[in-house]
Amino acid sequence: MRIRIKSFLSVVVLLFAALVTTGCWNRIELNEIAITSATGIDWDGENWIVSYQVVIPAAISSVTGGSGGTGPKSPIIVYSTKGKTIRDAIMHSFSESPRKLFFAHNRVVVIGEKAMRKGVNELIDVYFRNSGSRETVSVLATPGTSRRVLEQFMQLQAISGAGMKEIILSEMKNTSILPNVPVYQLAMEITGDAKSAVVPEIFVSGSEDTSSLDSFSSTSIPSKLKLGRLAILKNDQMIGWMSRKESLGAAYLRDSVQQSFVVVPCEDQEGKKGFDTVQILKSKTKIIPKLQGGQLSFKADVDVTGTLMESNCAQDLFKPGVIQSLEKEGEVQIIAMMQEAWKKGQELQVDLFGAAEKTHRKYPKQWKEWSNSWDEVFAKSPLEAKVKFRMARMGLSNKSFQYLLDKKEK
């Protein structure tokens, strides 16, 4: 019994010791952390400049109808620190921020063009080495400095860091022009066979800044954050931009189309021209490398299903051949886009389309030879694109309104 009491007491003492020595633990209260919603990385030629968009929780809750507060306050605050390395810069934040930066809820990392051109390997290392930040953070590139992007307010979303992530996700889901590239995917692509990657662009559209809450006193804001082109990375350095049209073609080739649109030219019986809009609901791409007589070529098989969203040609869609011709036109459009993207890739000597992996798998023996000079091999390989377009639905009305109007006139 005495031994039991002794052991019980020692457990109590140990527990009590644990209670008082909590300072050594990584326990941190919610009002001791600065929640970062977006991080910006810039390079000024010598130093890294890291910018942080920090959420001010109290201001957010007063924006969303909390109590107290004299007039609207900015829900976010942006500041930057400089350092020899990225982590060095972050360390400098301790000398100016009253709270510890907390990166687990960081949504996007915006990289300025200069830093992109210098290389992203250091950033990726920071992400993979530290447990605090997540590898699911979306990477965005911006032509100017990233700090300017972080400073912008956004409509509807109080925290623009979270808003940027929502924009890129919705873009990827609904138009598929730009992909959402998390840090881990960027790392995987850079280290892949093709040693290339893409990063979507975000930029401030408009000349003025929307960095003051006063901008919200009118119905339109002076500038907006907008997604633009696609940054092309070779190894870990950016080498150029791809236009939105090209990047949609690249998306087809990369098989990353979830939902998209294609505008198809059409013609009625009298030769009047117009456009139909088709929503792509499903798309599947297969890239097949082919080796014929020492010449490597690629074949892209695309299966697309779409639904008609808008038609301004006077067509009777019930007539045989009309739908088929629309499908044909759609195929032509998509093939053109893909070819354009392919050409751009060849021009930059960057294989963005995962062709390297496919080739490696199919021709492992020859790959040894090609791997050293893959970019040149790729630049010489032609693409043969084949699209199977299927119009699944035509919406609720089967004849276009223009057709009905024309008929009435007669």
Add this chain to the structure above:
Amino acid sequence: MPTDKHAGHSGKEGSPGSGQTIQAEQVLLPDLDSNLERLHRFLGGGEDIVCRTLEHRSFNRTRYALLYIDGIVDGVAISTMLLGLLEDANASYTETEGAGEPNLYRHLTERSIAIGKLSDVNTIEQAGYAMLEGCSVLLVDGCLRAIVMDTTGGETRAVEEPSSQTVIRGPKEGFTENLRTNTSLIRRIIKSPDLRFEYKMIGRQTRTNVAVVYLEGIAEREVINEVHRRLDKIDIDGVLESGYIEEFIQDRAFTPFPLLQNTERPDAACGALLEGQVVIMVSGTPFSLIAPVTFAKFFQSSEDYYQRYDIATFLRIIRMTSFFISMLLPSLYIAITTFHQEMLPTSLLISLAAQREGIPFPALLEAFLMEITFEILREAGVRMPRIIGPAISIVGALVLGQAAVQAGIISAAMVIVVSFTAIASFVIPAVNMGIAARLIRFVLMILAGTFGLFGIMSGLMLLLAHLCGLRSFGKPYMMPFSPFVASNMKDVLIRVPWWAMRKRPTNIASDSNKFREGAGQKPRPDQEGA
């Protein structure tokens, strides 16, 4: 009063079966007056001791006396009996059966007394204890024995609806403080000759009647014997409630979990009897004990068996969930907001952070303050006079709910967590299990505040190990889970329809009598219609 004390002590030893020789001075003497005098002295006198001396017209005008303690006897029975005695005393009997005391004695027992249960005693002590139980004693001059008549009664509480274990559907009667009423409530439900009541007397001074109830052939012999053994060991001067007994007979002294179930519902007690458990009823309290018991039993309400099985299953899952909420929610909140902020969705984190803005205390202290405040409020709610109840609840709700948040002392989220926890803790049907969850909650909160989720997990693992080590009358406490008994699982987390529960819970009930219903009773309307 030295004699009283002496008598009180020897009462325990003098109880049936101890075989002590009767001391000479306590034996009833032929002289009525000296007997009366000694009996009065034994009981210490007092106004409530009623002594009525009568003289019979026949039998040589023999004197005899009726004694009882007023208030604990059934007034109606006494007056009927007294009426009969007086009438008898005035009658003259011509039969010459030989004059003498034994004859009057026989005459009284066989022809005169209008009471069902009679017995005789031959010492002052026995007569005195019988009177303390509520019996009436008839002493006859010149006779060495006394007649003890069972006139137990007096004011008791009526059978009312149980206040602590209420149901929506089901019998509304509850046990009372009167043991006889309670046994009758059980007898009325189970009209089986196998139903056994075995009585004991525990408590040197209180001499509390305790009944061990079981169904012969369904309850396991081992368990019954063990119950008797443990009850016989108890030596205490008073038993005022079954809780006294519970602490003496539970398998392990140090555990927050109740190892015996208590109920104030006769239907719940009968349900336990039918499953082979033993019920221990204690005079003076409406709460009977049920043993052996498993952890899962505390989450079952007798209503589970009256409502349809799907409803019952749903309610059981709700109760289990509430148990975990009541045990874990504050500690999870502390652990996640102070250690694992990355686990929260961003918008939730921001709104929590906004609420914590300007709160002076760390989350652990904040939670402790609120939990303890709530415990105080709850305790006040139980103890305070009913009239000032509303005042306290208004103060509690306003001061704790609103003012504390507005003053920036406590965050609103913490108020939500604490109130939800509080509500969840009242869902558990067994109050003592709810209290166990509340006690564990505080330990887990400290663990969460010092080690985060790691601390909670270690705490829960220790708790699980402790639970698996517990026994209730030798039966594993976590029974259907560990050791795993598949057929018992039908009535633990879920309740299957009655026609599917053919077997009694194995390992609790006796192995010789496994089935409680016929096979193939699943309703099949098409066959009945054909």
